[in-house]
Amino acid sequence: MSDLIPITPTYGLLLGRGVLERVPEVVPHSATRVLLVHAPVMLDAASRLAEALRAGGREVFVEELPDAEAAKTADVLVRLWSVLGQAGFTRTDVVVALGGGATTDLGGFVAASWLRGVPVVQVPTSLLGMVDAAVGGKTGINTPEGKNLVGAFHEPTAVVCDLDLLRTLPRRDLVAGTAEVIKCGFIADPRILELLDADPDAALNVDGEVLPELVRRAIRVKADVVSVDLKESSLREILNYGHTFAHAIEQVEHYSWRHGDAVAVGMVYVAELSRRAGLIDQQLVDEHRRLLRLVGLPTSYTGGRWADLLTAMSRDKKTRGATLRFVALTGIAQPTRLESPDPQWLEEAFAAVSTER
Numbered sequence: 001m002s003d004l005i006p007i008t009p010t011y012g013l014l015l016g017r018g019v020l021e022r023v024p025e026v027v028p029h030s031a032t033r034v035l036l037v038h039a040p041v042m043l044d045a046a047s048r049l050a051e052a053l054r055a056g057g058r059e060v061f062v063e064e065l066p067d068a069e070a071a072k073t074a075d076v077l078v079r080l081w082s083v084l085g086q087a088g089f090t091r092t093d094v095v096v097a098l099g100g101g102a103t104t105d106l107g108g109f110v111a112a113s114w115l116r117g118v119p120v121v122q123v124p125t126s127l128l129g130m131v132d133a134a135v136g137g138k139t140g141i142n143t144p145e146g147k148n149l150v151g152a153f154h155e156p157t158a159v160v161c162d163l164d165l166l167r168t169l170p171r172r173d174l175v176a177g178t179a180e181v182i183k184c185g186f187i188a189d190p191r192i193l194e195l196l197d198a199d200p201d202a203a204l205n206v207d208g209e210v211l212p213e214l215v216r217r218a219i220r221v222k223a224d225v226v227s228v229d230l231k232e233s234s235l236r237e238i239l240n241y242g243h244t245f246a247h248a249i250e251q252v253e254h255y256s257w258r259h260g261d262a263v264a265v266g267m268v269y270v271a272e273l274s275r276r277a278g279l280i281d282q283q284l285v286d287e288h289r290r291l292l293r294l295v296g297l298p299t300s301y302t303g304g305r306w307a308d309l310l311t312a313m314s315r316d317k318k319t320r321g322a323t324l325r326f327v328a329l330t331g332i333a334q335p336t337r338l339e340s341p342d343p344q345w346l347e348e349a350f351a352a353v354s355t356e357r
């Protein structure tokens with residue numbers, strides 16, 4: 001099973017089983033040099049890919065990145081700029097990123113920043129990377145002040161998602177990836193929620209047919225948004241559902257929380273907030289908790305001081321001046337914005353996610 005999904009008029013996504021070997025096909029012909037950055041766990045796959053690229057006559061530089069969020073730092077970026085400079089990378093050369101969302105965010109930003117932009121081919125290896133991080137052109141790194149605070153919009157030349165790679169993904173990371181799939185269900189595609197509800201085990205079976213269907217649907221949601229609003233002038237914000245509180249958790253917890261787990265709690269937080277603002281009823285808040293728990297995602301967060309979380313939320317990219325802004329729902333597949341919510345609701349929603357309900 002393999003098919004090419006158009007993301008925007010300029011690039012597509014190859015989705016299927018065993019498609020990793022087709023990466024050389026999508027590397028631009030003009031590229032004589034390739035920088036292949038990979039997550040530590042992808043060492044063998046990176047070596048094989050490098051050999052295949054060399055067999056095609058390319059000069060390949062392989063760089064292993066620190067794992068997970070440790071890859072998304074200025075130090076790693078500086079190290080890679082040095083590699084590119086020493087190797088004499090030109091604008092026709094290419095970066096290939098092989099790993100989870102942290103690897104593709106960093107790889108994308110190296111490509112965006114080198115010579116003000118060279119091509120990048122994204123090869124996500126986690127569920128979250130396939131349905132979200134590697135698609136849509138958001139790239140970047142964290143700073144001590146917050147998550148993804150430095151970055152660029154830089155669309156990939158191609159995205160290659162080999163579903164076979166999910167076989168080695170730890171269960172906890174697979175589950176975390178479903179948070180972004182569920183997010184797509186809540187903001188745009190209720191069928192995602194139905195499929196998941198009907199058979200949560202099938203939704204997490206990497207050898208079955210339900211997971212690929214969920215992956216395709218989530219990618220379609222993302223593609224429909226980024227193809228009309230790459231730079232997040234308005235519509236794209238809906239992909240940030242749950243992320244205001246999620247990013248605050250990640251930062252306050254020094255990135256010991258998985259992004260997807262934080263997004264799960266963040267969606268419950270904004271649902272609680274939206275109920276207080278009169279946008280949704282308690283039933284839809286409960287539905288968030290029920291669906292997230294079905295696949296084993298967390299729905300509560302007991303750590304963190306409220307003041308620290310609020311400071312972190314104020315640095316969210318949707319904030320305008322002193323105005324905190326959230327993506328909220330008025331119903332399933334009906335996203336809206338909630339601006340300057342009552343400070344008491346903000347804290348009450350925190351109290352509500354601080355206990356298991």
Ligand SMILES: NC(=O)c1ccc[n+]([C@@H]2O[C@H](COP(=O)([O-])OP(=O)(O)OC[C@H]3O[C@@H](n4cnc5c(N)ncnc54)[C@H](O)[C@@H]3O)[C@@H](O)[C@H]2O)c1
Pocket residue numbers: 039040041067068069072099100101102103105125126127128129132133134135136137138139148165166167168169170173176177259260
């Ligand atoms: N740019 C975007 O639009 C966007 C969207 C969503 C998330 N993100 C970012 O993506 C990151 C989260 O992505 P993630 O959940 O993939 O995290 P991750 O990249 O940290 O990967 C999670 C873990 O799984 C491992 N892993 C990945 N693929 C594997 C495989 N096939 N087999 C075994 N282990 C594997 C990784 O090495 C890591 O330890 C965050 O930094 C988040 O901010 C970006």
Ligand SMILES: O=C(O)C(=O)C[C@@H](O)[C@H](O)[C@H](O)COP(=O)(O)O
Pocket residue numbers: 132136138147148180232236237239240243317
């Ligand atoms: O693609 C987008 O736009 C998103 O918001 C997708 C999110 O899942 C993703 O985590 C993104 O990196 C968050 O972006 P940020 O601008 O809030 O850092």
Ligand SMILES: [Zn+2]
Pocket residue numbers: 132180243259263
């Ligand atoms: Zn996310």
